[in-house]
Amino acid sequence: MTETAAARATATDARVAAPGIRRRRPPLETYLFTIIAVATVLAFLLADPEPPLVVQIAAIAILAAVLGMPHGALDPLVARRLGLWRGPLGFGVFNLVYTAASIAVIALWLVAPVPSLVLFLAVSAVHFGGDWMRGRSPWLRSLAGVAMLSLPAFRDEDAVAGLYATLAGEGARSVASVQAAIGLPLLVLLLVLALVAARRTPHEALELGLVALLALTTPPLVFFIVYFCTLHSARHLREGFVEEREQPRRLTALVVVAYTVIPLGAAALFLTATAGTASLDDQLLRVVFIGLAALTVPHMALIALGDRALRRASDASAPPVTAPGTGT
Numbered sequence: 001m002t003e004t005a006a007a008r009a010t011a012t013d014a015r016v017a018a019p020g021i022r023r024r025r026p027p028l029e030t031y032l033f034t035i036i037a038v039a040t041v042l043a044f045l046l047a048d049p050e051p052p053l054v055v056q057i058a059a060i061a062i063l064a065a066v067l068g069m070p071h072g073a074l075d076p077l078v079a080r081r082l083g084l085w086r087g088p089l090g091f092g093v094f095n096l097v098y099t100a101a102s103i104a105v106i107a108l109w110l111v112a113p114v115p116s117l118v119l120f121l122a123v124s125a126v127h128f129g130g131d132w133m134r135g136r137s138p139w140l141r142s143l144a145g146v147a148m149l150s151l152p153a154f155r156d157e158d159a160v161a162g163l164y165a166t167l168a169g170e171g172a173r174s175v176a177s178v179q180a181a182i183g184l185p186l187l188v189l190l191l192v193l194a195l196v197a198a199r200r201t202p203h204e205a206l207e208l209g210l211v212a213l214l215a216l217t218t219p220p221l222v223f224f225i226v227y228f229c230t231l232h233s234a235r236h237l238r239e240g241f242v243e244e245r246e247q248p249r250r251l252t253a254l255v256v257v258a259y260t261v262i263p264l265g266a267a268a269l270f271l272t273a274t275a276g277t278a279s280l281d282d283q284l285l286r287v288v289f290i291g292l293a294a295l296t297v298p299h300m301a302l303i304a305l306g307d308r309a310l311r312r313a314s315d316a317s318a319p320p321v322t323a324p325g326t327g328t
Helices: 011-017 028-046 053-072 075-081 087-111 113-129 138-155 157-168 170-181 183-198 202-217 220-243 249-273 280-317
Strands: none
Touching: 028 202, 028 220, 053 220, 053 249, 053 280, 075 087, 075 220, 075 249, 075 280, 087 113, 087 280, 113 138, 113 157, 113 170, 113 280, 138 157, 138 170, 138 183, 138 202, 138 220, 157 170, 157 220, 157 280, 170 183, 183 202, 202 220, 249 280
């Protein structure tokens, strides 16, 4: 869970999308991602450390908790800005609906794990693809997300298949097979999209190129850790604080902390209750990714509402179109 689309498509992005407008400077997260991604790629190319899977899973659990989840914890404030709740009663109803949607996702995953995994990947592709080319077609952005999520299987199908099997059973290995099969054309597509982005936002072209390089040179979980924590989460947390700048900083920080700690507490309770039913690393992997799925669905619904609000605001502010021959 992160920003609304209204939160993401700022006036700056609109100016970037307009032809002939001066290119904007790269944001801070571009530098952060570039430094860490290059260092990680070099480490694996030169030393090939390949940390044990249990270490990778523990790292992603810790980093997702500390750096990943806070970027979506602003959803209550975003919802209030969109007019979805007012006052204590509305706030309670919002939280009940949000929680119910998350529980429904978890229940669906338990009943139909493989379709749930596919749905999660599709939603994630749309969500992650929104990190780039915000002035372009949503289809192009979604294709960038599909490519990004498929490249790890193109590099190491067995590793991705093993992760999917842990998350959704042995039948989920076929999902990795499909991703591996379409990996090469998607790699070409991602590089083409990087060239398209280079015209107006060169830093996005750099990010897309580094995403491809990172996916092709590092283990799947390492790739996800670096991208999710240092680019995606960092970008949307920064944007979220900017968009909520009218709120008292103390309130914004309190909301981020509270809505990060509560899901972490639920995850800890689940791990405690299910101790001994599977290995700790398998349980951690399920908690991280099924938990992300549960939080992503209501968050994406909020993004859709933000998109609609943004379109309405844009339509309302656009000058009327006068038919030829009828103007004064």
